[in-house]
Amino acid sequence: MDAATAPVCLIWLRQDLRLSDHAPLAHAMKEGWAPILVYLHAPEEEGAWAPGGASQWWLHHALADLSRQSRDHGLPLLLRRVRSTSQQTLTELVGETGAQAVLWHRRYEPAAIARDTLIKDSLRIQGVTVRSFAGFGLGEPATVRNLAGKPFQVFTPFWKNQLKSPVPQLSPIDWSALQAPSISPRSEALEDWGLLPQQPWTGAMEKFWEPTRAGAEARLKQFATGPAPDYKALRDRPDEDGTSRLSPWLHFGQISPREVWHALSDGNGQHAASLAEGVIRQLWWREFALHLLVHFPGTPVEPLRPEFAHFPWRRDEALLTAWQRGRTGYPIVDAGMRQLWSLGWMHNRVRMIAASFLVKHLLQPWQEGALWFWDTLVDADLANNTLGWQWTAGCGADAAPYFRVFNPVLQGKKFDPLGAYVRQWLPEIAALPTDLIHEPWTATDLDWRAAGLQRGQSYPDPIVGLAEGRDRALSAYQKLKNLTTS
Numbered sequence: 001m002d003a004a005t006a007p008v009c010l011i012w013l014r015q016d017l018r019l020s021d022h023a024p025l026a027h028a029m030k031e032g033w034a035p036i037l038v039y040l041h042a043p044e045e046e047g048a049w050a051p052g053g054a055s056q057w058w059l060h061h062a063l064a065d066l067s068r069q070s071r072d073h074g075l076p077l078l079l080r081r082v083r084s085t086s087q088q089t090l091t092e093l094v095g096e097t098g099a100q101a102v103l104w105h106r107r108y109e110p111a112a113i114a115r116d117t118l119i120k121d122s123l124r125i126q127g128v129t130v131r132s133f134a135g136f137g138l139g140e141p142a143t144v145r146n147l148a149g150k151p152f153q154v155f156t157p158f159w160k161n162q163l164k165s166p167v168p169q170l171s172p173i174d175w176s177a178l179q180a181p182s183i184s185p186r187s188e189a190l191e192d193w194g195l196l197p198q199q200p201w202t203g204a205m206e207k208f209w210e211p212t213r214a215g216a217e218a219r220l221k222q223f224a225t226g227p228a229p230d231y232k233a234l235r236d237r238p239d240e241d242g243t244s245r246l247s248p249w250l251h252f253g254q255i256s257p258r259e260v261w262h263a264l265s266d267g268n269g270q271h272a273a274s275l276a277e278g279v280i281r282q283l284w285w286r287e288f289a290l291h292l293l294v295h296f297p298g299t300p301v302e303p304l305r306p307e308f309a310h311f312p313w314r315r316d317e318a319l320l321t322a323w324q325r326g327r328t329g330y331p332i333v334d335a336g337m338r339q340l341w342s343l344g345w346m347h348n349r350v351r352m353i354a355a356s357f358l359v360k361h362l363l364q365p366w367q368e369g370a371l372w373f374w375d376t377l378v379d380a381d382l383a384n385n386t387l388g389w390q391w392t393a394g395c396g397a398d399a400a401p402y403f404r405v406f407n408p409v410l411q412g413k414k415f416d417p418l419g420a421y422v423r424q425w426l427p428e429i430a431a432l433p434t435d436l437i438h439e440p441w442t443a444t445d446l447d448w449r450a451a452g453l454q455r456g457q458s459y460p461d462p463i464v465g466l467a468e469g470r471d472r473a474l475s476a477y478q479k480l481k482n483l484t485t486s
């Protein structure tokens with residue numbers, strides 16, 4: 001079949017902004033179809049979960065990079081801003097291109113599942129071949145069941161069950177088989193979508209991240225040949241470069257978890273013990289998060305454990321704002337929140353500490369924290385964010401018991417022992433000695449003066465006492481227990 005006669009096929013890209021390990025593209029090539037890549041910008045269809053500011057910045061660059069890559073391969077990439085619905089835009093594109101098939105990777109967010117199901121039905125009625133593929137995860141997280149035929153709610157049995165499944169297979173692209181389409185319909189200019197902020201607040205992100213495929217490959221290579229063997233030892237240390245930091249590339253699908261899985265294996269699907277127990281295990285946590293989101297689609301806003309719907313939160317705008325700005329007076333929490341604001345990313349250990357502080361010491365609803373993360377993270381991901389917040393708040397699957405309250409001072413001393421992380425993000429107290437850096441309120445006036453600083457001048461005192469916050473959290477939990485057992 002030559003390009004002029006090859007049937008056209010639309011590849012609808014979403015969170016799979018890559019041209020490798022791509023099952024829909026590989027399938028099109030195998031069938032001898034001429035693929036046209038399509039990306040539809042339809043934030044309205046994401047409900048409350050349209051990409052936040054930081055994610056939009058990343059998305060812009062990921063799409064610009066994908067346009068360059070697809071051009072190099074002679075593959076058209078159509079960008080379309082959806083005016084009505086994606087269903088209508090796809091139908092129009094099928095008309096414009098004469099496409100006989102539409103292929104995509106499955107998504108797992110409730111709004112996306114509902115929409116994609118409708119689109120599948122409507123295109124099929126029009127006589128178009130439609131196929132969806134797994135590819136956002138390592139396997140197909142939607143169909144996994146426990147022995148009782150139910151979804152898993154605890155990680156370890158989920159993981160053990162998954163380890164029995166076959167090695168995740170890649171879908172390589174044979175570019176020599178590409179049938180380039182003879183038509184090239186109109187695409188829109190990415191710049192017109194307004195994904196980049198009007199006010200230039202992304203300077204630090206620009207310097208820190210390379211939001212391209214090449215950036216993902218470079219980071220993976222650096223991680224695989226760098227501290228990876230020490231992952232288990234270093235993963236909880238925010239002052240070390242000890243985790244992969246691949247989360248934003250994984251969220252936008254610029255690299256697939258299967259590619260990471262294979263890149264870190266020995267070629268026979270085996271991983272060094274420290275990796276198998278470390279970063280690969282985290283990829284299974286990601287898979288578990290997807291599994292939970294599919295089976296408990298209300299959980300981005302409702303607690304998985306229903307009794308937590310009655311939790312006696314004490315909503316307080318001022319406390320929430322202090323947390324968001326990194327002005328709680330607890331250095332490890334504030335350093336994390338400043339890292340988030342600056343880089344659009346926060347180390348996992350600090351995410352846990354900062355989230356715990358908000359929901360326990362400050363008694364603010366976890367949903368508020370999840371929303372803030374959603375807007376500020378470059379890796380904002382509905383499945384992972386929901387799991388992370390519900391886990392911390394004690395109301396989700398496999399959650400930390402509510403009565404286990406992280407002490408931000410002890411956590412800081414344990415995981416940032418020299419205070420390097422705090423000093424990086426809180427320059428206003430960087431001159432304090434290490435034994436005071438995680439609890440600056442214990443510094444005497446003499447200590448402050450010796451550091452060339454003045455107490456209370458640029459860094460706040462704690463907004464709640466450690467013991468007071470802990471006791472309040474435990475008594476709120478007791479109230480909930482009394483309420484739900486009476």
Ligand SMILES: Cc1cc2nc3c(=O)[nH]c(=O)nc-3n(C[C@H](O)[C@H](O)[C@H](O)COP(=O)(O)OP(=O)(O)OC[C@H]3O[C@@H](n4cnc5c(N)ncnc54)[C@H](O)[C@@H]3O)c2cc1C
Nearest residue numbers: 243244245246247282283286348355379380381384385388
């Ligand atoms: C309150 C809270 C909110 C979170 N929100 C998000 C979010 O919106 N998006 C997001 O990708 N992760 C989220 N996480 C999980 C985790 O913090 C990040 O995935 C991790 O910090 C990313 O860094 P990394 O790529 O260096 O991870 P690595 O340790 O190198 O792990 C490799 C990959 O595994 C996945 N992963 C790692 N830890 C987890 C986890 N606990 N749960 C699910 N997947 C995981 C990520 O895709 C990550 O890139 C959240 C965690 C908490 C406690």
